[in-house]
Amino acid sequence: MEALEIIDQKKARESATTIPAPVTQPAETVSIAGSKAVLEAFVAEGVDTIFGYPGGAIMPIYDALYDYNDQLKHILVRHEQGGIHAAQGYARSSGRVGVVFATSGPGATNLVTGLADAMIDSTPLVCITGQVFAHLLGTDAFQEVDVINITTPVTKWNYQVTDAKEIPSVLAKAFHIAGTGRPGPVLIDITKNAQLQKFDYEGYVKCTHIRSYRPKPIVRPEYIAEAAKLINEAEKPFVIFGQGVILGKAENEFKQFIEKAGLPAAWTILGLSALPTDHPQNVGMLGMHGNYGPNVLTNECDVLIAVGMRFDDRVTGRLDKYAKQAKVIHLDIDPAEIDKNVKAAVPVWGDCKETLPMLTKLVESKKHTEWLNKFGEFTKQEQEVVINKELNPDTEELTMGEVINVLNELTNGDAIIVTDVGQHQMVACRYARFNESKSNITSGGAGTMGFALPAAIGAKYGAPHRTVVAVIGDGGVQMTIQELGTIMQTEINVKILILNNQFLGMVRQWQQLFHDKRYSFVDIASPDYVMVAKGYGIEGQKISQRKEIRTALQKMLDHEGSYLLEVMVGKENNVFPMVPQGCSVAEIRLS
Amino acid sequence: MKKEFTITVYTENQIGLLNRIAIIFSRRKINIDSMNTSPSEIEGIHRFTILIDETEEVVRKVCRQIEKQVEVLKAYYNTEEEIVWQEMALYKVSTDEIAAKVKVERLLRECGARAVAIRKDFTVFETTGHREETDKLIKALEPHGLIEFVRSARIAIIKESKGFHVKLKQFENREPGTEVVENEFLNRQEEVFSM
Known part of the structure; x- marks a missing residue:
């Protein structure tokens, strides 16, 4: 009673x-x-x-x-x-x-x-x-x-x-x-x-409260203190961040945090662009096709600080061999993510816009130069074995990476890059450069082929003053190619860059590496994309020579209105590094 | 190690929520042993009682997924020792059989069964209790021609619970108390965070 x-x-x-x-x-x-x-x-x-x-x-x-x-x-x-x-x-x-x-x-x-x-x-x-x-x-x-x-x-x-x-x-x-x-x-x-x-x-009343729904947890300072203590005591602390930083509009708070504590930071593909590519503490991409250093050193760090990311299997590789030596601090707004895949030593449940500044206040100013340099050493190895070949190939065939590399130069990293799903997506995420947040738009968790073309249209409406480049493979573009009609009718300015390797490249790569090169239904034919675009009143060009890349990309970017550029790239190029499925992140392969 | 857990969920009364909760289990290929929905101690708040056989790790994660649903207020999970629970069962047997054999009558007495309907052709008995008790009577009646049997879902009261009134009041507050939104689970990571 x-x-x-x-x-x-x-x-x-x-x-x-x-x-x-x-x-x-x-x-x-x-x-x-x-x-x-x-x-x-x-x-x-x-x-x-x-x-x-x-x-x-x-x-x-x-x-x-x-x-x-x-x-x-x-x-x-x-x-x-x-x-x-x-x-x-x-x-x-x-x-x-x-x-x-x-x-x-x-x-x-x-x-x-x-x-x-x-x-x-x-x-x-x-x-x-x-x-x-x-x-x-x-x-x-x-x-x-x-x-x-x-x-x-x-x-x-x-x-x-x-x-x-x-x-x-x-x-x-x-x-x-x-x-x-x-x-x-x-x-x-x-x-x-x-x-x-x-x-x-009777008019519209905005909703600000639903009793069964608590979107914003109250942050408990004692856990912030515990996290800060771990970070301060750490010799090899490592930050991995995801889209939570972007969704929480906490890019600045994040930067201040890693700068003060001198922490190397690596991103998931949805976290990409939250931290400028040029930032000295940005050590690259995590996961299956991520960079060498961040993957290997995940299994060497002593404190792993995860910010707004959910330990997807493409990021962690084999879970029972993932960062076992590290104490994990997990900052997330969704309590269901904490302890879901990786057990957190210190879970910080909250909006990172709030929790990051609280942490920044308590962490000591440090540099961790030696530890940060270690990432650089791995980058050097990766450069020699993978990156140089991809960006400055000595083969006759074009690589996807060199196209993205020239695009970087021409856009200065100021464009919004929308990618589809597959090899070109991994290459674009690995090599595209970003100065601004919300510049990388891709289908991450679901891996939805056909995402890029329509998403690029929407991205342009969401950020009309920015250049939007949709980077798409020859498979994905054929899944939603009808949206060229939308571009035609709305006259929206979207640049379409098709990297055509005449294969469903990612599946082909797996078939080559893990299925004895039994290329089962990955050989996909393409229409004449330039002619298709022309049918929709969109100008375009197809190139296959190295010397044409720069002028063609420049022409695409300078063109008033939408433009389609098809680049024929090597048929059987693979994306490396690669953490094979079922392997630990430390077992990442460079070739 | 798998064992029986009873999950108690306090929710808004909303069409479709039953499905939202049920698919959290089916998506993970977890069989629901029994599920009961009923009013709770508070008018307008519904209470689900779900019985599953799983490891505590899985149950904890499932509870967090349930709580993530917009119209769910709280999800708790408990072992059998932490709850008082009952299930009800109905048994239909031939009246002739019952009348003719005193042994049956004794059986029913021993099992605490109650006749809820007596007709010329059949009689319906009811028992309420734990699974072993209701199972015992099935075994006993089977040789005597058990015509029909049905058992209800489990309903359970959490021994330690002080009811949902205080919590609900906090939920309704614009500035909630720590009990609702604090990192409760951080203190006792081995338990579900919402306890």
Whole structure:
């Protein structure tokens, strides 16, 4: 009974799940349709760009959109998968929530790959799908698919709206959930009747609190102190960082931390660009095709400080031989990541924007010169065996690396590089240079081929003043090549660089190394990309000579508007170094 | 080492949440031995009781994944020693058989069974208790023509729990108390962080 007095049950019921925040719009009651309420929510949330594709069940929203032309830009894509990848690109280059429209049934199921990709790469999205009338739910109606259940495992949150009155509060929740904590995709399925239904609209109230959702943990200083003590006592401390630094907008805090404590720092491919390539403490890339030093020295460091990364198997290699000698400090906002793959000696649960400055305050100023130099020694070896051959090859065939290298020179590392999945992705991530954060956009966790072309379109909308170069293989580009139509229609300026090795290169590499060169269905034919681009009104060029690289890339970058450059590269080049599957990071191979 | 764990989850009452929780297990190919959803001590808050046979390491990780769901307030896991639990079972047997054989009657008495329905053709008995107790009666009734058997999911009370009222109040606060958002699990890494 005592406990019952503590909480007034009636009050609990009334407070429901959200506590109202100040109304952002004048509270006057007007009758509007659910479809209009969706767009009002977008305007209130500061959405400027929507990627979408219309269809039967989402027509009322598209009808309402007709009147919002001056406030909301809608990009008509060629396939819903392209739409969601574009929204991902937008979110990644802008640091804001990407927004997608799709219709019911196949329109919604076409989003699934992008949802899975955004889920594993923590990309904030709000996807709106149309749904059949509520009275038709479960009747196998035309274009009816159980979208909520299909998308449950690949969304941070999803919800079906059948009553227009719910729309403002549900969308407020959607934006709050997508963008806070560890970000992720949210899908709201709205039945057609709810879109058409008129209701008394009282303005849009932003959601700032959901009682069952705690995106921002309170940081406990005693663990910061414990972490700082470990770092201060360490002789060979090593920082590995992921996208958490970018998502937490903590690039500066991160830099200050590693600079004060003199820590070498290596990145996961999603953490790439959070720290400028030129930074003297940036020791390179982790993982399967990462740099030699960071991989080998992971198993030599005494304190391993993981910041906003999740110890993916492509980063750790064989887990039972991963950094066993080191005390691990794990900074993450998602408590489910702590101790998931690697046991942390000191887990620091919190937003790294907050935890990093707290740590910086307590760590001693150090240099660790000798330890840092050790990375340099490994770099030298890697340079001799791998990097020089890749960047300055003596073969007749072109390498992907030399193309990226020239691109670096021409862009000065200021471009946004969007990559697809495969060999070119690993090469681009290894060799592209970045000065600015949010400049590397790639499909990391999911490894979604076909990601780059649509994501590059979105990235350009998210960062219109920057040069966007999509680096794509001949396999991936054919998966979403229809988005050239989107580029044509919107006249968006995206540079498309196809590195064509006439193979599904990464799979071929594995078949060569681990399957006795049995090249099973990796020999992929390509269309004449320049001609395809021409069909879409996009200029292009194909080159295969070393002497053409610089002028062709320069022409691509100087061209007003989109441009497609196809570079024929060596057919059977491999990406090295490589940590073979099932091996420890220390067993990384240079050839 | 695998053993039985009882997971207790406090959640909002939301359509689809059952699926969200269930797929956390199926994705990892973990069989759910039993699952019960019911109201909790607080109106509007639902309580899931899930029984699985797994190692503590797996159970801890699963609980964190459950708690990560937006509409989940808290997930706890407990061993059998830490809970008071019951399961209910129903047995349908032929009334003739029961009437004819005194032995059966004695069996039922010994197992603490209760008749909940008596018809000319059949009788339904009920027992409530631990798995061994309900199993014992199946074994006993089988030779006498057990027509139908069903057992409910486990429901459990956590011995150490002080109820969810205080916690919920903290959840509702804009500035939550440390109990809700602090790094509780850091103190006792061997336990689930939410205890």
